[in-house]
Amino acid sequence: MSGIEAITMPKWGLAMLEGTVTGWDVAEGDEVSAGQEIMEIETSKIANVYESPVSGVINRIVATEGETLPVGALLAVVAGAGTESSAVDAYIADFQENFVPPEPDGDDGPAAQTIEVPGFTIRRLAMGPGTGTPIVLIHGFGADLESWAFNQADLAAERPVHAIDLPGHGGSGKDVGDGSVSALSAAVVAYMRHEGLPDAHLVGHSLGGAVAVEVARGEPDLVSALTLVAPAGFGPDIAGDFIDGFISQSRARRLRGVLEMLVSDPGLVTTDMVEGVLRFKRLDGALDALKAVAAANFEGNAQRNDLRDHLSGLSQPVRVVWGSEDRVLSASHADGMEGARITLLEGAGHIVHMERAAEVNRTILG
Amino acid sequence: MPMKSYREAINEALVQEMERDERVILMGEDISGGTGGNGDQDAWGGPLGVTKGLRPKFGPDRVLDTHLAEISFVGAAAGAAATGLRPVVELMFVDFMGVCFDQIFNQAAKFRYMFGGKAVTPMVVRMMYGAGFRAASQHSQCLYPMFTHIPGLKVALPSNAYEAKGLLTQAIRDDDPVMFFEHKMLYDETAEVPDEPYAIPFGEANVTREGDDVTVVAFGRMVNIAGQAADSLAKAGITCTVVDPRTTSPLDTETILETVEETGRLVVVDEAHPRCSMASDIAGLVAENAFGALKAPIRLVTAPHAPVPFSPALEDAYIPSVGKIEDAVRDAMGHGSREAAE
Incomplete structure (x- = not known):
């Protein structure tokens, strides 16, 4: 069976159990390379493009457009040139026979934990190996x-990559102090x-x-480094209607x-x-926390923070990613960010990291 | 997110509100069970085990196993509420309301109005309702339309475990008497339920599916049956907006009318009898306020005007089903557009 590889339904996020194939960008016989966008998948959260995890020739497309399949289900098979079609048939039959869809309650991969750190209750999700420059993701x-x-x-x-819930948000404690950037950063x-x-x-x-x-x-x-995705604090205005x-x-x-x-x-x-x-908003304390954070950082269509001077004082490399059609914080705010790679x-x-995840991930690592 | 049953979700809401507010007390027949006897204590936890473990946790002063006389303990709860406690009283089956209705509709419902707005009555009456449990005609009725009729009462119908915890939390925090309807067939159904306390506001409908062709308004357990029908119809190219009003009093008329104006067709699914029901009430609401938007006659899917049968086969036929809802939706679609008719 050498040279035959499966492309399966990815798991994007803790809650994802299944996804719907909304479109293929490649056909049987096409050569693909790892990282190439090959299809669109819609989850209960959002739709996104899926990049091929492997390189090779798409020998067989198994999942048809419109089909909803569990995480891990077979979407397509990549095989080297000249692979016998009977071998591919056998591979697919074997895969389908042994495939077990994930259980809603099942223990499948890393789970978020709520932990106590000095002064704060923080929910976090940690993934990845124990070595390497850690990344901390702040929503x-x-x-x-x-x-x-x-x-x-x-x-x-x-x-290692740690994603955390800021105070007042998600599963973290709902006490946000004065709600300011300074109070939130203390938790980080x-x-x-x-x-x-x-x-x-x-x-x-x-x-x-x-x-x-x-x-x-x-x-x-x-x-050691910063990547700012459509950040607040770098321009005078924000869409107050959104907040x-x-x-x-x-x-x-x-x-x-x-x-x-x-x-x-x-x-x-x-x-x-x-x-x-x-x-989230119905949880006890959540709405009060949101109101406190909003009041501390925004006033109508204006932002209270101006961090441009802070940025020029930093010695760490700074990357910035912005969506050109951001309707919450205008991409024009990037204009004043001295020294950053934009x-x-x-x-x-505005949620460019969800809308265009693959490109944002490359920017973060680039 | 942890999966919890409807039963566990209700128990958790009671525990968290009792921990949050010491004025919250529980009363009812055998809500603990065995009290006063020599045998097992906390032997029962209510007829279906919803309140199990609460008396050992909160003690006999806050979890009261009452005598078998609804007229007095429901009345006592109304009085306790008027004088500062926040009782959650369990009536077991809503069918027993007949023996304590005066305490509910003439007393609890009227205090705020009769005392010039100076009195509040923060009591919750928890009741099991609905057919499908092979419990025959005296233990299977819906009856929520009767409570909905009475000003001064609020009426909640949680359709799943998430809704049950959030709506019960809101009911306990509410300063008016709340009739809380728990469908017997839902107690073992599970859903994602946060561990933290949360409250779902009354009078705000939940739109569980969005579609273009027909608005389906359904109540309590019927929300799930209507959702199954909508999913099945979607495969045939008919898309439904499914509205769960959550509370029949207050009623989110805005969401119902708004969605009917978008789809132009209405099917109402109500497990209660058809006359003077939520089905006829919603039909009247839409006929009066959104007649111009209707492309087809309103269709109602209800139980018949007959007691719940004891025969299992007849009971199954009695309850609104996925098939009956699909038929009603197709019927509404079959009338076509007004333009086509002209």
Whole structure:
């Protein structure tokens, strides 16, 4: 059976049990290389492109468009040139016979944990090997560690990657102090010290970008590099309608319109994504925490933080990724970021790390 | 996210609210079981084990096994609520409401109004309802339309374990009497339920599916049956918006009317009898306020106007089913668009 490899349904994030094949970009007989975009898959969270994990010739496409399959299910078979079709048939038959779909309760891979660090209760998800420069992922306002579902496993191939929930968010404690970037960054520092993560590469999205800059400024020994994804704190304005609507809308149909501001293609916002935000907001203390964080950092359409001076004072390398169609924080804010290496992704919105995960992952590692 | 049963979710809401607020107490027949006897203590935990473990945890002052007389312990709960406690009283089967209805609709429901808004009655009445349990006509009724009729009562119908915990938490924190309907057939159904406390606001419908062709409004257990019908119909190219109002009082009329204006067709699924039901109520609401949006007659899927049968075969035929809902949706679609009819 040498030379025959399976392409299977990926697992993007803790909650993903199945995905729907929405389109193939390659056909049987096409040669593909690892990292090439070969198909689109829609999950309950969001739709995304899938890059081939292997190189070779697509010998057989098993999953048809529109089909919904469990994580790990066979999508296609890659084989070397000249492989007998009977051998491929046998491989597929053998795979299907032995395939066991994941159980909703099953122990399948790393799970998020809630831990106590000095001063904070933090939910985190750690992945990857024990060695290598660690990456710490810091989500934005109202989000949680699952917003890195399309990034974390890829990034963790060769290094430890920790995603955490900021105070007030996800499964972390709901006490946000005064809600400021400084208060939030204290939790990140406490977590990194507790976990022994020096010289880490901090990746922060939106408000999490501002938090990452604050950590790097205050505790330079903890940070060896920064990647800021559509960060807050680098321009005068923000879409206040997004912040207000995120807090105030309690009906799914209303909240959906608010969440659509996050993406360039509104079709990417799924019912489950909306439901997930609603469920978070209903937790005791969550809404008060969001209000405190919003009040401390934003006022109407204005941002209270201006971190541009902090950035020029940093010695660590800084990369910036921004979607050109960001409707929450304008990509024009990148203009003033002295010394940073800036990647503008055309056509992407505010949650560019979810919309264009593969490109953002390459930028983070590049 | 941990998976929990409807039963566990309700138990967890009770535990967390009792821990949060010492004014929360529980009352009911055999909600612990064995109290006062020489045998096992906490022997039962309610007829289906929902309140098991609470009396050992919170003690006899907060978990009261009552005598077998709803008229007095439901009345006592109303009085306790009016004087500062937050009782959660269990009526076992909603079918027993007849013997304590005065305490609910003439007393608990009226205090706020009769005392000039100066009195509140933060009590919850938990009740099992619904058919499918082979429990015959005196233990299988729905009856939530009767409570919905009465101003001053709030009425909640959780459709799954997540909804059950959040709606019960809200019910306990609410300052008005809340009639909380637990469907017997749902107790072993599981869903993702957060460990943390959370409350689902009353009067905000949940739209469980979004579609273009037909709005299906369903209540309690029927939300799940309607969802199955919608999934099946989607494969045939008919897409439904499924609305779970969550509470019949207050009722989220806005979401119902808004979705009917989008789809132009309405099917209401109600396990209660058809006359003076939620089905007829929603049909009236839409006919009065969104008539111009309707492309087809409204269709109702309900139980018949007959007691729940004891025969298992007849009981199964009595309950609204996936097939009956699909037929109603197809019927609504069959009338075509108004444009086509002109």
